[in-house]
Amino acid sequence: MLDVRQLLRTIGAPVMALALFVALWSAAAARIETSIGALPGPGQVLLAARGLVAEHRAERAREGEFTTRMEVKRRAALAAGEPWRDRQYAGKPTYFDQIATSLATVFTGFLIASLVAVPLGVLCGTSPTVYAALNPLIQLFRPVSPLAWLPIVMILVSALYTSTDPLFEKSFLSSAITVALCSLWPTLVNTALGVASVDPDHLNVARVLRLPWYVRVRKIVIPSSLPWIFTGLRLSLGVGWMVLIAAEMLAQNPGLGKFVWDMFQNGSSETLAQIMVAVFTIGGIGYALDRGMIALQRAVSHDVRAT
Amino acid sequence: MTSVRPEEIRSGARPAALALRGVAKGFGPRGRRSEVLAGVEFELAPGECVAVLGFSGSGKTTLLSILAGLLPPDAGSVEMDGAPAPPAGPERGVVFQSYALLPWLTVAGNVQLAVDAVHPELGRRARRARTLELVRVVGLEAALEKRPRELSGGMRQRVAVARALALEPRILLLDEPLGAVDALTRSSLQAEFARLFERSHKSVVLVTNDVDEAILLADRIVPLTPGPRATLGASFRVALARPRDRTWLNRDPAFKKLRNEITTHLLELSARRPGRARR
Numbered sequence: 001m002l003d004v005r006q007l008l009r010t011i012g013a014p015v016m017a018l019a020l021f022v023a024l025w026s027a028a029a030a031r032i033e034t035s036i037g038a039l040p041g042p043g044q045v046l047l048a049a050r051g052l053v054a055e056h057r058a059e060r061a062r063e064g065e066f067t068t069r070m071e072v073k074r075r076a077a078l079a080a081g082e083p084w085r086d087r088q089y090a091g092k093p094t095y096f097d098q099i100a101t102s103l104a105t106v107f108t109g110f111l112i113a114s115l116v117a118v119p120l121g122v123l124c125g126t127s128p129t130v131y132a133a134l135n136p137l138i139q140l141f142r143p144v145s146p147l148a149w150l151p152i153v154m155i156l157v158s159a160l161y162t163s164t165d166p167l168f169e170k171s172f173l174s175s176a177i178t179v180a181l182c183s184l185w186p187t188l189v190n191t192a193l194g195v196a197s198v199d200p201d202h203l204n205v206a207r208v209l210r211l212p213w214y215v216r217v218r219k220i221v222i223p224s225s226l227p228w229i230f231t232g233l234r235l236s237l238g239v240g241w242m243v244l245i246a247a248e249m250l251a252q253n254p255g256l257g258k259f260v261w262d263m264f265q266n267g268s269s270e271t272l273a274q275i276m277v278a279v280f281t282i283g284g285i286g287y288a289l290d291r292g293m294i295a296l297q298r299a300v301s302h303d304v305r306a307t
Numbered sequence: 308m309t310s311v312r313p314e315e316i317r318s319g320a321r322p323a324a325l326a327l328r329g330v331a332k333g334f335g336p337r338g339r340r341s342e343v344l345a346g347v348e349f350e351l352a353p354g355e356c357v358a359v360l361g362f363s364g365s366g367k368t369t370l371l372s373i374l375a376g377l378l379p380p381d382a383g384s385v386e387m388d389g390a391p392a393p394p395a396g397p398e399r400g401v402v403f404q405s406y407a408l409l410p411w412l413t414v415a416g417n418v419q420l421a422v423d424a425v426h427p428e429l430g431r432r433a434r435r436a437r438t439l440e441l442v443r444v445v446g447l448e449a450a451l452e453k454r455p456r457e458l459s460g461g462m463r464q465r466v467a468v469a470r471a472l473a474l475e476p477r478i479l480l481l482d483e484p485l486g487a488v489d490a491l492t493r494s495s496l497q498a499e500f501a502r503l504f505e506r507s508h509k510s511v512v513l514v515t516n517d518v519d520e521a522i523l524l525a526d527r528i529v530p531l532t533p534g535p536r537a538t539l540g541a542s543f544r545v546a547l548a549r550p551r552d553r554t555w556l557n558r559d560p561a562f563k564k565l566r567n568e569i570t571t572h573l574l575e576l577s578a579r580r581p582g583r584a585r586r
Contacts, residue, residue, distance in 0.1 A: 199407070201403050201405055201407035202407055202409060204372075204375075204377050204395075204401070204403065204407065205403070205407050205409070207376075207377060207394070207395045207396075208375065208377070208395050208396065208397065208399070208400065208401050208474070209397060209420065209421055209424040209425075209474070210394075210395075210396045210397060210424065211424055215424075219409075219420060220409065223409070223411045223412075224409075224411070226411075
């Protein structure tokens with residue numbers, strides 16, 4: 001009897017809430033007229049999603065044909081002894097390519113942020129002087145929106161990244177760095193807190209063993225603050241993913257943000273439905289990233305209570 | 308290796324392994340400062356086992372931290388072999404009251420950390436062999452790959468002792484080593500420690516609130532007067548033959564007499580407690 005109730009609560013309640021949401025959405029969609037047609041309901045959004053999948057398949061098929069065609073031509077040219085230059089397929093990125101770009105961008109930004117924030121956090125946590133020095137800067141820059149960082153980053157990237165054969169697109173770099181600047185803080189603050197709250201007895205063990213500082217950091221400080229660091233990383237990745245969409249919109253980095261912006265600009269009857277598909281995609285990926293970080297945190301952490 | 312008896316020190320043959328001269332220590336901000344220790348004089352002869360006996364909260368842990376070099380005294384000095392003591396290090400092995408085992412390392416890992424720290428010159432294999440040997444000494448072979456949270460209090464205590472022994476310290480400092488262990492485990496561990504210390508011929512300082520434990524393990528017992536401004540009183544010599552067996556001691560008249568004397572002395576000390584006298 002109790003089990004049934006438990007089951008109803010853990011599965012039934014979310015299903016009910018979801019059903020209610022869809023019902024309200026459908027009801028609203030039928031009534032609201034916008035400048036570019038009626039607000040799409042769940043059915044239309046599902047159709048739009050299918051359309052995006054179909055488009056992706058068609059594009060991949062065209063790319064496949066192009067590659068085989070080029071391969072035939074290349075062999076013919078080589079056989080005839082003519083010069084040959086490979087040509088890149090120049091089709092437009094599909095919705096899934098855009099998702100891939102967004103993920104690559106967010107992980108690049110997140111990686112940059114982590115590489116800066118964790119060592120800096122360890123430094124802040126071990127030295128009260130460093131913490132006192134950096135704290136005002138942290139407090140000053142932490143609340144800054146990505147929309148404020150982006151123009152500065154774009155101009156700096158243009159000025160400083162002047163390779164003739166660039167490995168990365170400038171828009172990609174600008175978005176990634178903006179993501180890094182915004183997602184730095186949770187990891188930095190949490191790492192510093194975690195390091196500062198290492199059990200003093202454990203540090204005394206390090207002193208009795210006369211461990212050099214790098215062994216102390218590697219064997220005692222880092223493992224001990226790992227649960228804190230991972231909480232920070234998880235928050236950072238969440239912030240980074242949220243910030244990314246805005247950064248891509250403005251930097252024109254070919255990811256989900258640009259997709260939303262382009263849809264908004266072209267204003268076709270499909271627009272709203274496709275943007276809603278993007279909203280659900282962004283939400284779903286954000287949720288998956290968070291669950292992934294939790295799983296990772298559990299795997300590496302000695303603290304079984306980590307949630 | 309023969310241990311040196313305290314008599315030799317007094318005759319000036321060898322300096323004390325560890326000594327405190329006029330040590331004072333307090334905590335807290337000015338105005339609301341509490342002076343924990345004041346005017347502490349202490350000498351540990353090489354090879355001697357001294358028990359510092361005190362009520363809980365009387366500054367035992369503070370005293371031990373100062374002896375270990377983990378806490379600087381406000382006044383006075385710490386000496387090793389007649390010279391100012393160096394910073395905390397492996398020559399003074401500490402068994403912490405809370406064990407201070409690293410929860411993310413296994414039993415072997417915790418001991419290995421200490422072996423690696425004191426024997427960087429040995430190869431990987433030799434260090435591993437040393438670790439296994441130490442774990443065997445404290446009888447934990449079966450729990451080699453377990454983590455501290457999977458162990459009982461008594462087992463954790465053994466790991467902490469193995470880690471301290473891994474340092475090959477000349478002086479072993481034990482902070483209420485059996486304080487957090489249940490009564491049954493306590494008496495079996497006491498017997499084990501007694502054997503271990505007799506064999507290792509180390510100089511040992513043991514801080515405890517258990518009179519029986521002090522008599523069982525120590526050559527000399529020094530009561531710590533109740534704080535604030537705690538200090539060490541006159542010491543009691545424990546002239547009982549070794550090995551000392553707990554069940555046998557309980558019937559020994561000399562043991563009973565000594566226990567009585569010490570208990571009475573401690574009660575008198577607590578009655579003269581400055582905090583109470585003022586009230």
